[in-house]
Amino acid sequence: MSTRTLRIAMNGVTGRMGYRQHLVRSILPIREAGGVELADGTKVQVEPILVGRREEKLRELAQLHGVEHWTTDTDGVITDPDVDIYFDAQVTSRRPAALTAAMRAGKHVFTEKPTAETLAEAVELARLGQEAGVTVGVVHDKLYLPGLVKLRRLVDEGFFGRILSLRGEFGYWVFEGETQPAQRPSWNYRKEDGGGITVDMFCHWNYVLEGILGTVNSVTAKAVTHIPTRWDEQGQEYPATADDAAYGIFDVTTPDGDPVVAQINSSWAVRVFRDELVEFQVDGTHGSAVAGLRRCVAQQRAHTPKPVWNPDLPATEPFRDQWLEVPANAELDNGFKLQWEEFLRDAVAGRPHRYDLLSAARGVQLAELGLQSSAEGRTVPIPEVTL
Missing domain, CATH: 3.40.50.720 (NAD(P)-binding Rossmann-like Domain)
Incomplete structure (x- = not known):
């Protein structure tokens, strides 16, 4: 050999x-x-x-x-x-x-x-x-993670029926650096140095949406700086000029032509109450699934319970226990x-x-248009990127 x-x-x-x-x-x-x-x-x-x-x-x-x-x-x-x-x-x-x-x-x-x-x-x-x-x-990288590999397999197998929506939650609390060192570099929070969570994460969300659902047609976003002052690696106070949270709604079309509403929240100023630092829930007419970095759980239409809203009584249904683990059925490496x-x-x-440089350009485009949407307070259509 x-x-x-x-x-x-x-x-x-x-x-x-x-x-x-x-x-x-x-x-x-x-x-x-x-x-x-x-x-x-x-x-x-x-x-x-x-x-x-x-x-x-x-x-x-x-x-x-x-x-x-x-x-x-x-x-x-x-x-x-x-x-x-x-x-x-x-x-x-x-x-x-x-x-x-x-x-x-x-x-x-x-x-x-x-x-x-x-x-x-x-x-x-x-x-x-x-x-x-x-x-x-x-x-x-995220399309190769075990959780999203399983999620994509469910899409390919037609598990969801007609896909309706995707909800994504990403983020964690990044310390300001004053009393505890920040776990991200200070340039991430300076716009003049290329920082900002929209620039950082919307390029990821573009390929995730393309890889799981289809074509991204428009974006409605709100980018904000929740923490206006941080401390750098030398312990010096500095103004945070870049956004540390971005809330986005994306209109997506599947290869079959079905419209999907995708909503993804990204924040470095949020405390985690979920199983993983990023999770995506896809809901369809025939089933739903929630995927993180490694795990993916699903619920079929036939196994969907019928909750009844009653604010006068405590919830007794074990909602998390009603979902089934999606097996990897293969060894999934890093x-x-x-x-x-x-x-x-x-x-x-x-x-x-x-995944070539044109796919990367579409990610840069989504970040640019997301910031434009936030600045102008409107939905921005996404034109096709061509060479």
Whole structure:
């Protein structure tokens, strides 16, 4: 059995997402398993190159994980002819220039999102990726999570009948940083640095809605800054100029042409009273389901109870017990790792990845139009994004 090695420049691995999900839980396990196996039995091994701006931290991570190569020279690693893939998990403002350079250098590209701060930039990246003839992929991790995999299977099997609505709840309390350190970086709360929950999360909600339901046609949103003052990593007080909560209603059309109303609340100023940090409930004429990161429970029409509203008596029905667990029926690995493996197979084959830069551009568009909707207080239609 033959083996080939792909050298992957991983930019942004000193950040939380780049390190935990992409290096530790994806690329390193793939390397330890001997690579990704292709359909013909060939093994594709991976060799990460750690890239970033903090030399000391890169050296520390390389030593900790047995990674031979690391560098602070982004331009040099992008133009290195021995590098096959460029991965980007930097802050959004630095991403377009790096992705552009990598694609022009003939590298396959896999990237976090948002891919750019504006729709125009995101579309230009998608156009360049098409012209460059390389395989490009954008992280759509939530569609690979066990809970949403099960939810999508229910859709494919026709479990819901005609889908009526989707309700999503995402978020948790992010400490202000005054008495307890914040669990998110301070730039997330500064608009001038690319922060804001609408920009951060609406790109996720776009691909989730597309992947579960269908085409997103319009958005009605309200973006707010609930916590106006926060404290940064040095303990310095600063004004929060970006939104920390966004409440969105989305008009969606299924592939069968059925209209669906989707509502998703996103907040870094909410305390959690649900089973997981994100949950989606889909209701249809024949059944309903609630999916989180890992679990999915469902209730068929025939098993739906008949509650009666009576505010004078305490509720005695065990509502949660009336739902059945949806089994995985397969071993579901880490979502980031699964998409990495799919992307690596596509890159080796030289074929397009199903989640490309145009899908990322639609996410940027939804964030832009969500902020526009909030500012203007109206529903904003979503035009088709084309190259």
